[in-house]
Amino acid sequence: MPLIKTITNAFNSTVYVWNIQESEAWLRSGIELNQNSINRLFTMSSELHRRGFLSIRHLLDAAGYNDHDLFYDDHGKPHLRDGRNISITHSFEYTAVIVSDVATGIDIEKQREKIKRIAIKFIGYEKEYLSQSLNEVEDLTVIWGAKESMYKSISKKGLGFKEHCKVSKFEQKDQKTTCKAVFEGNTWHYEAFFTSFEDFTLVYILPATA
Structure with a gap:
């Protein structure tokens, strides 16, 4: 069972990371899917997508939940029926x-050179400190992950990565930074935590405590 990483943090928060190595048949065993999930699974043409979907149900099990405890709102945001908060991510052979x-x-991304070509779409304030970056791909991936995580948490239509979300200057060795979103008269302050492994970057956010 490749539950490869578990991270605990403030606010009774736990991150679970899965490396998808198993067959689809193996992943379908030992879990019970609700009817909506069964329907979604049948619409997925990609085997890796299906395996990722199923591995997330195993992560739910590791967290003490099952597929019946999970539902999605009209914006596609996941929720748990007991009122606790959940966020989900999938990139290639990793889910979290x-x-x-x-x-x-939470967001997990593969570190790829192509992120430099699309940086103009999500980099605003951060351009000032990125000009001195010695790890541009890694730094851009952290920034994208933090902004994607804020977008998932806030879940408001129209929230823009470039216009409304800012990520403070950071060093890769620190594995954390601060970030904020300002939108429709509201401001959200967060701490962003990140780690890299196997050319992937994992980022998750929690409300700032100071």
Whole structure:
């Protein structure tokens, strides 16, 4: 069972990371899917997508939940029926979830050169300190992950990565930074935590405590 990483943090938060190595048949065993999930699974043409979907149900099990405890709102945001908060992410052969007492978000991304070509779409304030970056791909991936995590947590239509979300300057060795979103008269302050492994970057956010 490749539950490869478990991370705990404030607000009774736990991150679970899965490396998808198993067959689809193996992943379908030992879990019970609700009817909506069964219907969704049948619409997925990609085997890796299906395996990712199923591995997330195993992560739910590791967190003490099952597929019947999970539902999605009209915006596609996942929720747990007991009122706790959950965020989900999938990239290639990795999936991850975070479960917390507070609103949160998580993102996992493969570090790829192509992110430099699309940086103009999501980099605003951060351009000032990125000009001195010695790890541009890694730094851009952290920034994207933090902004994607904020978007997942806030879940408001029209929230823009470039216009409304800011990520403070950071060093890769620190594995954390601060970030905020300002939108429709509201401001959200977060701490962003990140780690890298196997050319992937995992980022998750929690409300700032100071």
